[in-house]
Amino acid sequence: MTLIRTQTLGDVLLIEIDNPPINAGSLGVRQGLHAAIAQLTQDPALCAGVIIGAGTTFVAGSDLREFGQPLQEPQLPTVLSAIETCPKPVVAALHGAALGGGLELALACDARIALTGTVLGLPEVTLGIIPGAGGTQRLPRRTGLVRGMQMVCSGERIQAEAARDLRLVDDVVDCDLQLHAVALARKLPGKCRISEETVPHEDTDAVAQAEQTALKAGKRRPAVLAAIEAVKDAARLPFAEGVARERTVFQQLRVSTEAHALRHQFFAERDAVRLPVDAQAKPRTVDTVAIIGAGTMGTGIAIAALDAGLSVLLLEQDSAALERGRQRVADHYQGRVAAGKLQASVASGHEARLSPTTDWTQLARADLVIEAVFEDMAVKQAVFRQIDTHARHGAVLATNTSYLDVDAIAQTTSRPQDVLGLHFFSPANVMKLLEVVRGAQTAPDVLATGMALGKRLRKMPVLCGNAFGFIGNRIYNAYRKQCEFMLEDGAWPEEVDQALQAFGFAMGPFSVADLSGLDIAWRMRKAQAATRDPRERYVTILDQLCEQGRLGRKTGAGYYTYPEGRQDKTTDATVRGIIEAASAQRGLQRQPLSTAQIQRRALLAMVNEAALLLAEGVAQRASDIDVVLVQGYGFPRWEGGPVFWARQQDRAQLAQDLQALAIQSGHGFVLADLSSVLEP
Structure with a gap:
């Protein structure tokens, strides 16, 4: 399989990375890039190159499967050195994501242009390592130590527009990325190496404060400690020496037990969303969710659904309890706006999709009903009898139980095939885990709907069998x-x-x-x-x-x-x-x-x-x-x-x-x- 395709567009060489689904920087990608840069260097008819990703992204990281094994040449620093020493300018055309090695690749180019919506970041610390191909040295030469430390030590992802403000990208466009990238490549006067720049001067107290903040947030884990020192090296060491130190630490960390554990968790999360063969089906459509119970759990689930763009019916048995729940949702959004974490217009839009009610007949509007009442079997069974009476045919019926038998709840309805467990964790709008519980008669498309809902709510859905306490x-x-x-x-x-x-x-x-x-x-x-x-x-x-x-x-x-x-x-x-x-x-x-x-x-x-x-x-x-x-x-x-x-x-x-x-x-x-x- 060819992972790198090249195409001459007049006097510009287009280098396309095609390693789906995320164009991971595997050995094959590195080999192809190295060969393409050699082609650009040697062809006198070419004046510049453009590196772009096929599909939906640029490069969303390195191939983590290689990290537990001896790395083979050309390693990424070798490829990036070839780009920098190439006498002709190279432009990185970014879309989707430029993460980890993908951002390091972009920063080694002479210019970067990004499509609106692109996210950029160096998330290596979250995997127990540090960037290993110059990321800790090039990035702070543009952002400064304070912002560089914040990004590298937290794995923060930023949008293209913010990256432009930090001079990590030169331009942001909303269409025709390839066309704009080729045009930019043609007009570049020559090489523009970030490695030859110096780190902007900043107040030493601000740098010290950024270091302390990073240490506290990162719980003083080895990768965070190493990342802080590596970023500081950008200001105190020549580039070549800083890169060499960075690579040595990267190689030490990548074979550590901690990095192994974090990679294990990364792959485990990717596998967890995969349903078994007998449960694979097309999810049912969910646009409106009804939540029964306006307590802390119910309103937390409502906020998560509203944040995901769903319409929410919030049902309570009496007006006073309902008003307390509605106010709880309103207070949440007001707090987010006051903290500067959400625009007022967005908060108003979310609240507008909330319909508080005490009318059970309104359940007929819902595609999915979530019961979030007191953890008592008799209470939940009584609620499900009501749900069975009022919910429309084909609606998914979910119980948010922590321990109870989902089948015993399902059997109180005339449609146990539509019932599953959705075990949210409190606070439901914050905690990522969602246990999706399979009952004895739960239909495959109902399970698929539960898993799809979890992903839509930006949670980590995990399938569980129906047993006391489920997994957790x-x-x-x-x-x-x-x-x-x-x-x-x-x-x-x-x-x-x-x-x-x-x-x-x-x-x-x-x-x-x-x-x-x-x-x-x-x-x-x-x-x-x-x-x-x-x-x-x-x-x-x-x-x-x-x-x-x-x-x-x-x-x-x-x-x-x-x-x-x-x-x-x-x-x-x-x-x-x-x-x-x-x-x-x-x-x-x-x-x-x-x-x-x-x-x-x-x-x-x-x-x-x-x-x-x-x-x-x-x-x-x-x-x-x-x-x-x-x-x-x-x-x-x-x-x-x-x-x-x-x-x-x-x-x-x-x-x-x-x-x-x-x-x-x-x-x-x-x-x-x-x-x-x-x-x-």
Whole structure:
């Protein structure tokens, strides 16, 4: 397959990259570009060249599949050096996206012209690496260190017009990109190498502030630290030396475990949106969404739908609750406008597509209905009977349940084939994860509609089987339960939380519980009490906290106390007394647990549950589990997810430690076969 095509347009050589779908800068692309630049150099009839992308984009990045392998020549710096040393000017014609190596390629050219709507950026840091072909050296020579550090250290993507203001592109056009690029190439007086420019002078305090901001936002990850130093090198080193240093660091980072984990997550997210063969179908058309329930979750879903350009019916049972929901949506958009993140006209347009109502007959207008009411089976079934009465034939009916049986809800309707679960995460307009739950009778085109809706809402949809807690809550439940066991065994809540935050979680499980409210879990536990095996190891600490009115932050006390007017939290004598009594009642001699022990037990519990989910068919692929935990539960992205973590462990030690965990966990712990997790 020819990845590079050349065509002479009079005295200009058109070099077209054709490596669908994103024109990734693979070895074949680099070889073709190198040969095309040689052709341009050697042909006396040619005065200039234009590099353009076929299809819908310029170059949206390098081929990540090559990053875990030895790189072959010509590597990208070799190609870019050939462009710079070519005696004839080369113009980059950008459309779609110029990202990563694509932007580095463009910056090595003598001029750049972009089609309106093009996005540009260097997202390498989000993959645990830094730009490796001069991006950290050329970009700040145009933008300055402050803006360059912001872009490189965050992976920020900017529009063509903003890139023009930063002098990253020379012109922006709204049509005939190739025609304009060829014309620009012909009129260039000669070479214009960014590498020969100097970094604009900026206030040292502003640069220092940009560095501190980047460190904080990037959690001081190795790639962020390296990116800061590389960008600063642009101002303090000759170009050749800065590029050489950049390349050395890039090569070191690309083979690191962290970069491997981030690439794993990248490919896992790409695979997650793919439906199995038996569920592949054309999605149903969705223009109007009805949301039942105007609480925090319902209004969050409404905002996500409005932001995606959908018309939204917001249905409540009484006018007061409906007005509170409508106001919540209005307050959100007013806040966005006040913060300068949204134009007032756009916000008004979104609000105009919201139709609050208490009239159930309005459901007939909806293509898709989402129930977002109280997490109680009887309540949800009652709502679905109403939906079945009023929703039009062919509408997709979705329940936003976190734990409940989707089939039990679907069976209350006359059309279970139209029912699926759409498990949003709160706040629904912010969190990216969407679990799409397949019921026993869910039609393929209904599943396809759920997945398509997730993508339209700019979320990460993951297909799940219908089982208690689906993927995410099932694993989180096992993780939380193991953390409670560790309280009885000898750890304090702050030790568990601190250990897991040190691993990379934004919050530990007990801080999360206090934030969300202990009564949520307490209510669920009471509902399950009648069916719980009395031999199962059950920790009563949370129940006792709730019985004393300690429901978390909202009551000023839960696992921690929250002194009024202070941000810090502490455990107190009451909590410690309850925990010590729980240990004594189980006959346990409390023993301190190290940070490493706490982390490993929590991770082993996740891995074991992941294997059980795969064996039960709740998750269709192991990598989906990693996507769910990273996108919805705060698992550190740079650790790849519990499945990726397990694959980095010594297998004999992993099996031995799981056996020990089973003993520590007692009756009810099911030891899984890890083969489905450990085999890629």
